[in-house]
Amino acid sequence: DAGVTQSPTHLIKTRGQHVTLRCSPISGHKSVSWYQQVLGQGPQFIFQYYEKEERGRGNFPDRFSARQFPNYSSELNVNALLLGDSALYLCASSLQDQETQYFGPGTRLLVL
Amino acid sequence: AQSVTQPDIHITVSEGASLELRCNYSYGATPYLFWYVQSPGQGLQLLLKYFSGDTLVQGIKGFEAEFKRSQSSFNLRKPSVHWSDAAEYFCAVGAGLTGGGNKLTFGTGTQLKVEL
Numbered sequence: 550d551a552g553v554t555q556s557p558t559h560l561i562k563t564r565g566q567h568v569t570l571r572c573s574p575i576s577g578h579k580s581v582s583w584y585q586q587v588l589g590q591g592p593q594f595i596f597q598y599y600e601k602e603e604r605g606r607g608n609f610p611d612r613f614s615a616r617q618f619p620n621y622s623s624e625l626n627v628n629a630l631l632l633g634d635s636a637l638y639l640c641a642s643s644l645q646d647q648e649t650q651y652f653g654p655g656t657r658l659l660v661l
Numbered sequence: 662a663q664s665v666t667q668p669d670i671h672i673t674v675s676e677g678a679s680l681e682l683r684c685n686y687s688y689g690a691t692p693y694l695f696w697y698v699q700s701p702g703q704g705l706q707l708l709l710k711y712f713s714g715d716t717l718v719q720g721i722k723g724f725e726a727e728f729k730r731s732q733s734s735f736n737l738r739k740p741s742v743h744w745s746d747a748a749e750y751f752c753a754v755g756a757g758l759t760g761g762g763n764k765l766t767f768g769t770g771t772q773l774k775v776e777l
Contacts, residue, residue: 553704582764591665591751591767592705597758604762639704646762652697652705 551576553642553653561659562630570625570656574642580604581623582650583615586637598623599646627658635660663688663756667768674742675776682737682771684752693755694735695765696726700748708750711735722746747775 554573562568574581580599584592594607598617612628621642627634637657641650664687674680686692693712697705709720716728726737735752749772753765 580762584765591753591769592765594764594766597762597764599762602760604760605758605764607764647757649695649707649710650765651707654704
C-alpha cells in the first residue's frame, strides 16, 4: 500500500508570495495533520483535520490555513511568505483523529 | 502544556555497541509516547509507540523503549547498533486537542552517528 504522499517535493518562493502544499493520506485514513520542521529542530504542529473539520491549530499566524477534501486529501496554504517560513513541511495521516500518525516525505520550502 | 526533552543532541557509537537515547516528557495525564526516526532529507518513520499496558515496548529494526512513569522517561534502546541506524531520532508525546483530535509534541532530536 502507498504511504502518505506529498507534493511538490521541493519549492522555491520569494517573500510575499503564496504557496500551496498538498498531501494524500494513506488509503482509509480519515485524519491529516500538518507539521513544520525548521532546520535543526523537531516538527511543530500546525493543524489537524478529521472528516473535513479542523480538530486543532498550533501556534501559527493566520497566514497559515488548511483544508481537507471529501477524499481526505489536504492542502496547506501559506500567504505572504516570510524568510522564516523556510522549512520542511510534513504531513501525517491517521485512521482517526486520535490514532497513530504516519508521516510523508515532506515538502521542502525555501523562501528567498 | 506538554513538552519533551531529549538531553543529548549528538551521540556517537561504534557499530555493534549498545545504544540508549534519552527522552523525558512532561504531560499531566497518561501519555501516548512515540519514537520516530528521520534519515537525511526524509520524513519521519515510526519506530515504536506506547499507549498503555506493558511498559517495555518493542519496535521495528530491533529497537525497544521502556516507559517509566516515576521518572517521566521513555528511553530508546538497541542492543547492537548497525551502521544503517545513523539518523536523527525524535521522541514525541501525543496530547488531546480541544477539538477532539490529537497532536504530537516533539523533542529537538538526537543525531546518531555510527563509527565503523
